Amino acid sequence: MSEAPQGYQGFIQSGPDEATYMRGIVLFGENTASYKFALTRALLDLAEQQYTSVTLHELAPHFAGHILRHVRAGKVQGTMRSSVFLDAAQAHLDGQMNLEEFHAVTAQHAFRYVLDLYHRLPGGESSVQFYVQERKPRRLVLTDELLSLSADQRGQLTHETEARWHLVEHAWTQTREGHREARRIAFDSSSEELVLVPWRHQTRKALTKFRPALSGYQKGRCFYCFAEVDLNDTVLSHVDHFFPWSLGFRLTDTDLNGVWNLVLACAECNAGPGGKFDAIPDRRFLERLHRRNSYLIDSHHPLRESLMRETGGSAQERWTFLYRLWERLREWQSRSWNGRPTSGRPF
Ligand SMILES: [Zn+2]
Numbered sequence: 016m017s018e019a020p021q022g023y024q025g026f027i028q029s030g031p032d033e034a035t036y037m038r039g040i041v042l043f044g045e046n047t048a049s050y051k052f053a054l055t056r057a058l059l060d061l062a063e064q065q066y067t068s069v070t071l072h073e074l075a076p077h078f079a080g081h082i083l084r085h086v087r088a089g090k091v092q093g094t095m096r097s098s099v100f101l102d103a104a105q106a107h108l109d110g111q112m113n114l115e116e117f118h119a120v121t122a123q124h125a126f127r128y129v130l131d132l133y134h135r136l137p138g139g140e141s142s143v144q145f146y147v148q149e150r151k152p153r154r155l156v157l158t159d160e161l162l163s164l165s166a167d168q169r170g171q172l173t174h175e176t177e178a179r180w181h182l183v184e185h186a187w188t189q190t191r192e193g194h195r196e197a198r199r200i201a202f203d204s205s206s207e208e209l210v211l212v213p214w215r216h217q218t219r220k221a222l223t224k225f226r227p228a229l230s231g232y233q234k235g236r237c238f239y240c241f242a243e244v245d246l247n248d249t250v251l252s253h254v255d256h257f258f259p260w261s262l263g264f265r266l267t268d269t270d271l272n273g274v275w276n277l278v279l280a281c282a283e284c285n286a287g288p289g290g291k292f293d294a295i296p297d298r299r300f301l302e303r304l305h306r307r308n309s310y311l312i313d314s315h316h317p318l319r320e321s322l323m324r325e326t327g328g329s330a331q332e333r334w335t336f337l338y339r340l341w342e343r344l345r346e347w348q349s350r351s352w353n354g355r356p357t358s359g360r361p362f
Contacts (some may be wrong), residue, residue: 019119020303021306021309021313021330022309022310022312022313023039023043023136023137023138023310023313023314024037024138025045025306025310026042026104026232026247026310026313027287028137029360029361029362030214030234030360030361030362031143031220032234033143033160033161033164033168034164034168034171034234034244035169036142036160037055037143037145037164037172038065038142038172038231038234039041039136039141039356040055040065040134040136040180041055041172041175041176041177041179041231042231042310042314043136043137043250043313043314044132044133044135044136044137045132045135047093047094047095048081048092048093048094048095048098048101048129048174049085049093049119049180049183049184050078050082050091050125050128050129051132051133052081052176052177052179052180052183053078053081053085053127053132054078054129055172055176056077056081056173056176056177057074057077057081058145058146058157058161059169059172059173059176061074061077061157061161061342061344062157062161062162062164063166063169065162066157067156067157067162068149068155068156068157068216069154069155070152070153070154071126071153071154071155072118072119072122073158074122074126074155075118075119075121075125076118076121076214077119078094078121078125078126079104079117079118079121080257081099081225081305082101082104082125082203083104083107083108084122085180085184086101086105086108089106090181090187090188091184091187091188091190091191091361092184092185092187092244093187094190099120099124100120100121100124100125101256102160103116103117103120103121103124104117104310107199107253112285117190117357121221127181129239130146130148130155131148133145135222137313140146142193142204143160144158144331145157145158145160145269146161150274160347163230167243169233170247171230171235171246173231174206174224174226174246175225175227175228175230175235176232177223177227178223178224178227178231179228180230181222181223182209182222182223182228182316182317182318183316183317184357185222185317186212186316186317189317191199197307199211199321199325200213200222200274200317200320200321201270201274201321202225202254202270202272202273202274202277203219203221204254204272205222205223205300206220206221207226207249207254208223208224208225209222209223209224209225209274210222210229210287214248214327225254225277226246226252226254226279227246228280228318229254229277229278229279230244230246230272231310232307232308232310233278233279233362234362236359236360236362237252237279237280237281237284237359238255238257238278238279238284238300238303238307238339239278239280239281239284239291239296239300239354239355240281240283240284240354240356240357240358241357241358241359241360241361241362242283242358243359244279244281250282251281251282252280252281252282253275253279253280253281253282253285253286254278254279254280255277255279255280255284255285255291256271256276256277257276257277257278257296257300257304258276258295258340258341259292259293259294259295259348260272260346261269261293261344262293262295262344262347262348263351265344265347269340270325271323272316273322273325273326274311274322275311275322275325275326275333276302277307278304278307279305284354284355287353287355291352292346292352293348293353294350295341295344295348295350295352296350296351296352296354296356297351297352297353298341298351300354301337301338301341304337305333305334305337305360307362308322308326308333309330311331312333
């Protein structure tokens with residue numbers, strides 16, 4: 016197996032641009048509340064509107080608007096027992112506090128920790144920062160790194176942040192409701208959603224759209240050729256089964272619809288001239304899949320639990336699982352696919 020760094024370190028080291036660091040914060044940063052997601056959305060809004068600095072009172076409505084959308088949906092927004100700010104959000108939704116008052120509470124209480132902690136990543140501060148805090152007067156100066164994100168990058172990051180937010184608030188909601196054992200999350204191919212696999216007598220619950228939930232870990236690029244994929248264009252971006260779905264009938268013990276086996280690919284790699292179709296990818300792609308899965312594991316709940324349950328608790332076990340499956344399926348399907356020319360930086 017290649018010696019490329021696994022997990023978060025590998026994620027940052029390969030192709031580190033501004034968008035990679037923002038993805039690092041969204042996918043890998045520590046968080047006990049959803050504030051990081053709301054702040055990301057607010058920063059992207061401000062960049063789009065070409066702000067170069069904001070006071071906390073100017074930041075508050077942007078931040079609060081995103082939080083309100085999620086609180087309104089009834090999902091738990093953090094692991095802490097109580098929060099002045101989240102209580103105020105609920106009071107506003109219940110008609111007990113007007114919007115102006117809620118924005119004042121936001122400016123006063125919501126930013127106490129998140130502004131200091133936002134750029135903190137596993138292993139230290141992000142070397143790319145999206146704002147600088149000034150104390151007197153208190154305001155954020157938005158950096159060139161934030162303002163230089165392209166409209167396409169901002170769009171991708173917006174979708175990815177929402178998808179990540181949905182998954183994390185789902186995990187918190189489960190914990191709050193006392194489900195100690197993490198339940199399995201799977202891909203529903205008809206709706207292209209990540210779904211919670213139900214206990215008996217329960218209905219399948221859709222968690223979030225699959226493409227944006229996955230694309231951050233591939234930095235918005237095709238798994239095979241690294242071309243940028245447009246999440247909104249289902250003709251040009253495909254959800255691809257790494258081990259072909261058509262071989263699933265050979266396996267009684269392995270579900271090829273597991274997230275560990277699914278990647279985003281461009282239309283040409285998936286089914287264009289010289290594309291993959293039902294072939295098994297070359298071994299170098301197997302190593303890439305292992306690395307991609309290690310990003311998902313390092314990103315913590317809730318996909319991590321499903322991946323570990325399905326493919327192994329340690330990196331070595333997960334590699335052995337993939338490699339054995341690769342060898343086994345190649346007995347049935349010896350044609351392997353060596354990819355198309357790459358067109359972009361690796362992820
Ligand atoms: Zn491709």
